[in-house]
Amino acid sequence: MSTLFVCITCRREADPPADVRPGARLYAALKAEAGDLDVQPVECLSNCTRSCTAAVAAPGKWSYVVGHLDPDQNVSDMVHFARLHRASADGLTVWRDRPAHVRKNTIARVPPMTMKEPSI
Numbered sequence: 001m002s003t004l005f006v007c008i009t010c011r012r013e014a015d016p017p018a019d020v021r022p023g024a025r026l027y028a029a030l031k032a033e034a035g036d037l038d039v040q041p042v043e044c045l046s047n048c049t050r051s052c053t054a055a056v057a058a059p060g061k062w063s064y065v066v067g068h069l070d071p072d073q074n075v076s077d078m079v080h081f082a083r084l085h086r087a088s089a090d091g092l093t094v095w096r097d098r099p100a101h102v103r104k105n106t107i108a109r110v111p112p113m114t115m116k117e118p119s120i
Contacts, residue, residue: 002086010051026071061091
């Protein structure tokens, strides 16, 4: 089961501090559209210069961190990507199958906690 973690504290420099943060809006939109996916809020993914940010992770699978997410434009991209991740045995999704925004704005790909040593 893949989990979609969404930074709810994300905001851009131009966003007024009193407004609902875009990260909180992104979380609400993802939660509403995700249906069968596990969507969890987190307070910071330390990607403030490229907010809004979400991560997709699952035990024993590679994890991905994706930035520059717009709560009004990229919700379906992240839901689609999270479903691709869930369907993959190791979390490694086919690059060309990922939504364009995800391909262009992946910040990091993190190996699973336990992993076979690569052959050199």
